[in-house]
Amino acid sequence: MDLEALLQNMTNMRDLHLALVNISSSVPQSLANFSSLTSLSLSFCNLNGEFPNSIFHLPKIQVIDLSGNKFLTRFLTEFPYGSPLKQLQLSRTRFSGKLPSSIGNLKALNVLNLYLDQNQLNGPLDFQNVSSNLKSPELGGNKLIELFPRPIANLSELYGLV
Template structure:
């Protein structure tokens, strides 16, 4: 990768450029040449994994978009140490293993897309009151467990996609506080219990999908 002499570069967009490099190559090339990088967008670039730990040196990263690459690896825990991270998009990357709960708890994180990684597992942890999420997309993954009551702390959440996962338990009544929620898809899971009537009073909600669970009205 021809990235020499770009030490002041803040944003790099190479989406759909055929780079075809393994993790140790592209990660080290970027981290050594672009120390001040804030936005990294390499969607559909023919990259492979695993993601090398050298990326952890890019402390200023706020946006990471690596969708549609064949990483075939776990998601590194070092993303939890990026204190400015607002967007982590790893859609359709062949990810596997367990996703770190610590990444969910990055207070600046607004957009998290892990969808279409069928071998990726994990659970959703408790959310802090200062959480910034606007979008969480885990559809077509193997995330499981129950939704925490503290999901009600996500006051800015507008899009929640949990279609075709393995979630169980009740739908938390605390979701009544999600006044910015526009679209929620919880279909094709194993949710049980009664649908909270308060969901139908959410002022911004335009689409609600709860089909193919074990719910009652």
């Protein structure tokens, strides 16, 4: 399936859910022009290449689920202040590099899944700066340090840590 051709005239789309559809291509940069997009679910689609960082900056994006795309790569970008992102699911991808400190800008974040299968994220993740709505972050297998430099009492919704 050619994802770019499929999306070519759909720039006003709000939700794009193609989970488990065998796309076997890269994510088109043009997806960053979908300023109305609130939810992007492309899990287990056999995506490859570099994910466009500009998608993380879409003004209304609340859900990004790219899980299970073991050939999808990227270094994470800085997250914009005031981002409405609530769910970030990158497990079993090849995202790598330092986790940006600006993850603390995601004040609405309640689902964070960075579980390692292929991820190689590293650096500090200071729970003091992440959303107090975070429920059960999945971080296992990454090289994250300083998970608890200060008490995590501000995570009032936390019910598990993987």
